[in-house]
Amino acid sequence: MKQKFYSSKNTVVLIAICLATLMFSLEISSVPVILPTLEKLLNANLRDMQWIMNIYTIGCTTVLMAAGTLADRYGRKRILIITLILFGISSLVCGLAENITILIISRFFQGISGGAMLICQVATLSHQFQEGKERSSAFSIWGIILGIGLGFGPIIGAAVIAILSWKWVFLIHVPIAAIAVLLVYGYVDESKDSDAKKLDIWGMTTLSIAVFGLSYFITQGPDLGFASPIALSIIGATIISFILFLRVEKTNPYPMFDFSVFKIRNFSGAILGSIGMNFSFWPFIIYLPIYYQSCLGYDVVTVGISLLAYTLPTLIIPPFAEYLSVRYRSGIIIPIGLFVIGLGFILMRYGSIAEHASWLTMLPGSLLAGIGLGLTNTPVTNTTTGSVSSNRSGMASGIDMSARLITLSINIALMGFILVEGIFSYLNNAFPGSVEKTTLRLISEKIAAGNFSSLTNDFSKLNTLNSSESVLQAALAHGFEVILLYGGIGVWILAVMSFILFNPRKAESNL
Structure with missing residues (x-):
């Protein structure tokens, strides 16, 4: 009877943790779908849209390593409840925001609470589920929910905005957070670490x-x-x-970071895998909805459905990747996964410049990129924690997550810059000397944001009003072509570097 009680109790705990996980993952993959809508309704520009996503990852990075220490010192249950409440409040402010500035600021606090919440989830699961089979099952379910949030986020975001409004992409987290708080308060056991380190x-x-x-x-x-x-x-x-x-x-x-772990080749090779996944795949999901809406003319629901080809393989492939890692070693599978991501980007590049570009021409590349991410993610996580002693696994996991978030933040900014430069280059070649560079750059930024409606006056200066729509789309398509080349070639370079670190003798023999 006692065993049955604890089993039921832990089931409720798992539900609470999965609700928190779902909120965190949805904030990464569902928000990009609403960015073109925010651009129109809140008069946002490309930089605003970059900051809406970027500030969330920066907020996560800020507290990522500190959250574990705070949870160990003051209680994992207590800190988890605090982060859930803060996530709900910041989500409420995001949903009620009437201007971009408030939205960006509240997204930062949402990122801070989300990053801390993620770390507390893992710590709570580790304490609550200590038996081998129960523990393995709990972490597997947690990983599946995380994957569902990331994989189905685009279509969930599209459905919410189609049925309700963009505000509910944020507001939906308020009742979920409230339910999670009640469940955590009532069922999670408090735990601390008497040997917790000082906060860095x-x-x-x-x-x-x-x-x-x-x-x-x-x-x-x-x-x-x-x-x-x-x-x-x-x-x-x-x-x-x-x-x-x-x-x-x-x-x-x-x-926070013990840099001596980078002397371990397997650890360093896996960290390059972390960097590679977030060098191109996740940053590009911020911009892909703009391509589908502004270049291909799709509505928000069609955009969400089209993005499933990009995200769903990340949910389906990981079990297969785990099997391959056991059979062929992570040192082979991680570089292969990165190579497949790069190949997907190159194929998407050709799909974007096809004569009759559509979601079908983008489909092969989207699927391959998602498959590559799925092949890489699980082996990277297992290798970063498995290549160090058990007492350093938390720190290794923290470095892994930090590498992902820092790379994501920087490449969201870089991809936006490259997109604008690609568009500017196209317009500069199409209309040499007909307009000032400053004006042309402002036009490029509006095109990059998909803000075609505000460009009538700008294009009248270029005397191309009759053909403005085709020029805009061609310029935007060229910008995306440059981004896709950057993402593909960049991740290929990281794949080679990762392979060399994992397999130094094989790499030398191949030279």
Whole structure:
């Protein structure tokens, strides 16, 4: 009878943790679908849309390593409840936001609470489910829910905005968070670690400033002027902050990052896999809805359905990837997964420039990119934690997640910059000398955001009003062609680097 009670109790705990997981994953994959709508309704530009996504990942990065320490010191249940409440409140503010500034600020706090919530979920599961079979089953279900949120996020976001409004993509988390809080409060056992380390405040602060500074420099650089005193001051402060971070981590007796783990080849090779997944695949999901809506003219529901080809393989492939890793080693499967992501991007590039481009021409590349992500994700997670001793697995997992989020944040900014530059290059070649560079760049930024309706006056200056729509679409398609080349070639380079780290002798023999 006692065993049955605890089994039922843990079932409720698992439901609560899965609700929190679902909220976190949906905020990554469902929000990109509503960005073109936000651009129209809230008068947002491309940089605003970048910051809506970017600030969430920066917020997650800010607290990622600190959350585990806080949970160990003050109680995992207590911190989980606090993060759930903060996530619900910040989601409420996001949904009620009437302007972009408030939305971006509230997204930052949503990211902070979401990142801390993610770490607390893992710590709570680890404590609550200690028996081997029960523990394995709990983490498997947790991983499936995380995958469902990421995989079905686009269609869920599209359905919500079609039936209700964009606000409910955020507001839906309020009742879910409330239910999760009640379940956690009533059923989760409190746990602490009497040997919890001190909080690495300086490491957390310097790393956050460095990541934010670099993202800000890339995103706002075109407006400020990359060589302007303000921009140079920002990049200078970013470099100084990163140097201070390295020094703090070397001298701190309780560092967030123990850089000695990078001497382990398997760990370093897996971290390159973490970087590779977030170099192109996840940043591109921010921009793909713009391509489908503005280039192909799809409505929001069709966009959500089209994105399923990109995200669903990430849910289906991981069990197969785990089997392959056992049979052929992660050192082979991770570089192969990265290579497949790159191949998917190259195929999407050809699909985007096809004579009659559509979701069908993009389908093979989208599927391959998703398959590559699915092949890479599980082996990376297993290898980063499995290549170090058990007492360092939490720190290794933290470095893995930090590498993913930092790469994602930087490449959201970089892809936006590359998109605008690709569009600018096309327009500059199409209308040489007919308009000032500054005006042409402003036009490029509006095109990159899919904001065609506001370009009538701008294109009248170019005397191309009659053919403006085709010019806009051609320019935007060219920008996406450049992004896809960047994403494909970049992840291929990381695949080669990962393979060399995992297999130094094989790499040398192949040279």
